[in-house]
Amino acid sequence: MESDGLADVRQATTLIVPLCNRAKVSMCLAFPGRVLSIDGDFAKVDFGEGTAREGINVSLVEVKPGQYVLVHAGYAIQVMDEKEAQKTLSYWREILAYEQDSESSGR
Numbered sequence: 001m002e003s004d005g006l007a008d009v010r011q012a013t014t015l016i017v018p019l020c021n022r023a024k025v026s027m028c029l030a031f032p033g034r035v036l037s038i039d040g041d042f043a044k045v046d047f048g049e050g051t052a053r054e055g056i057n058v059s060l061v062e063v064k065p066g067q068y069v070l071v072h073a074g075y076a077i078q079v080m081d082e083k084e085a086q087k088t089l090s091y092w093r094e095i096l097a098y099e100q101d102s103e104s105s106g107r
Helices: 004-023 082-105
Strands: 031-039 042-048 051-057 068-072 075-080
Touching (some): 051 075, 068 082
Antiparallel strands (some): 031 068
């Protein structure tokens, strides 16, 4: 039986993989972020840990400042609820912490 976290990752992967298969690439990633401001079809998005990017194209989704989006290759491809976004961000923090630990221990 899958843990809740693994089921969530598989659900997100299900949303992302069809986009990647069309582009014929081996792997794609999308990151959640909170929309800070919108100017036309573009937004400034906060990805956490002091990382904010301007110029994220939001023309594919209906989003307002304060909402969370899933961003792939500079495009917001899905609006997410805050709870789902925070859970995904916590998974990324765990992965990054593991990577940093592996690098420092020489694995």
